Amino acid sequence: MSAPLADRMRPRTLDDVVGQTHMLAPGKALRNIIQSGNIPNMIFYGPPGVGKTTVASIIAQQTHRRLHKLNGTTASTADIKAVVGELDTLAAPGGVLLYLDEIQYFNKRQQQTLLEHIENGSITLIASTTENPYFYVYGAILSRCTVFEFHPVEPEEVEKAVTRAFYFLEEERKETIRLDGDIAHQIAVACGGDVRKSINAVELCAMAAPVEDGVRTVTSEQVEQLAQRSSMRYDRDGDQHYDILSAFQKSMRGSDPDAALHYLARLLEAGDLQSACRRLMVCACEDMGLAYPIGIAVVKACVDAAFQVGLPEAVIPLSDAVVLVATAPKSNSAYMGYLAAAEDIRAGKTGDVPAYLKDCHYQGAKKMGRGLTYQYPHNFARHWVDQQYLPDRLKDVSYYQFGDNKNEQAAKAYWDAIKGSTQGRTNKE
Structure with a gap:
């Protein structure tokens, strides 16, 4: 069975790679590192189909290093030992470039197997992951690697790869492929920044296209059927x-x-x-x-x-x-008040509940001084009385600050009026 089109036409130089200009454009960091020939240990982080494997292959070609590819979903510790076994032999006189795809699936022991050889430079590790390496790669490996983030490729860049893929197929198949409409753009948009997926969609569309008078015609309807919903890159655990x-x-x-x-x-x-x-x-x-x-x-x-x-x-x-x-108008004043209170709690700033606020609904509570001087707010004008509720050590603390929106400012005006005028008078007064 032949390899997918994306593998058959994989770029061989950095200039052929679409996207990732923030790292691979002339003068950018990763391009300069590759051109220097002195390759450090690296982690390529980004979504599928954006060039991580391609760039690793180009690095191996340009540095003339023996490239080993392992996949974290299938490789075992024995596979790592086989790579290590090549060191200092005629098979790898200059050391090994190990491309470890989906490193997040390697457990801690498997990753630690590489440490000694990464340290002494006999293995240069290029690992790739679709998950955040700061969450999924163990610290000992992470501290010895430089992380480069690959971005989803913009449709305009993907379109270049799609157009090149149709030309590649024409030459490979020795036939004419006609595009009925702006097919290249449609595929580029539908595949959501995944270059590999877009190129493989090209091959599917060409295979499904009817032939008439020796010409294959790819239609918009075919693209819609074969590439639909591909742009929704979504993983509930990722x-x-x-x-x-x-x-x-x-x-x-x-x-x-x-x-x-x-x-x-x-x-x-x-x-x-x-x-x-x-x-x-x-x-x-x-x-x-x-x-x-x-x-x-x-x-x-x-x-x-x-x-x-x-x-x-x-x-x-x-x-x-x-x-x-x-x-709607916005305010996080209550939440910020809670956070301020919680910060005091975590710092041990609590204190005893004032005696007059403690539960007094049991026999003997009064003998313990519970609830004796509590003032019932509803017995006072406007249902409020000046009374301390916080523990003594926090009595002057203010957690909640009224927001500057209309609703909270109205509440502030209301309470400023009440607390400034009643002075704790009873309803009878």
């Missing part, structure tokens, strides 16, 4: 999941309804109703908060409705809720 959720919440907090709806759509089109609803409720309480407290109840009602009707209709109430949160 970095992309948390990145989208983070952007979703920050867009609502930042009062950008368009961005918030975009990330909501990415979550719901992937079927992740649970995560979308959870972040929406958190944002309503944390970021809208007391500036528009009734909005929290509205968002809760929308979330309940979404779970009742399920997808796809759940998008309707959730869209309402997202736009409400994004466009």
Whole structure:
């Protein structure tokens, strides 16, 4: 069985690599390192199909190092020992360049097997991972490597690879392939920054294209069928999941309804109703908060409705809720007050509850001095009396600060008026 098209036409020079200009353009760091020939241990971090394996292969070619490829999903400690066994032999006189794909699947012991040889330079490690290496690669390996982050490739760059792939197929097959419409752009957009996926989509489209008078014609309908939904790169357990959720919440907090709806759509089109609803409720309480407290109840009602009707209709109430949160006034004053209080608790600043606030609903409580001088606020004008509630050592602490929004400023004005005028007078007065 022949290799996939993406492997058959893999770039052989850095100039042929599409995307990653932030590292590979002339004068950029990674390109300069590769051209120097002095290759350090590196970790390539980024989504699938963006050039990690390709760049590693180019490094091996340009440095004339023996390249070993292992995959963390299938390789064992014995495979590592086989690579080590080549050291100081005629097979690898200049050392070994080890490309370890999906290093996050190697356990700690397997990764530690490499340490000695990475230290003395007999093995140069280039590891790749689709997961955040700072979470999934053990510290001893990570501290000896430089991390380079690969980005999803922009459609304009992917389109160049797609166009080249169609030309490659024409030459390989010795036939003419006609594109009915802006096919290259359509594939580039549909594959969501994954160059490998887009190139393999080219081969699928060419295979599925009908032949008439010796010409294969690729249509927009074929692309839609073969590359549909490919752009939705989403893994509920991976970095992309948390990145989208983070952007979703920050867009609502930042009062950008368009961005918030975009990330909501990415979550719901992937079927992740649970995560979308959870972040929406958190944002309503944390970021809208007391500036528009009734909005929290509205968002809760929308979330309940979404779970009742399920997808796809759940998008309707959730869209309402997202736009409400994004466009509502914002305040995190209550949450910040809690954080300040919690910081004191963790620092041991507590103190005994004042005796008059302690529970006195049991026999013998009065003998212990519990609740004797407590003043019932409803017995006083406007239902308030000047009374200390915090422990003595914290009596002058202020955790909550009124926000500058209309709702909290109205509450502040109300309490300033009451606390400045009643002075603890009883209702009888």
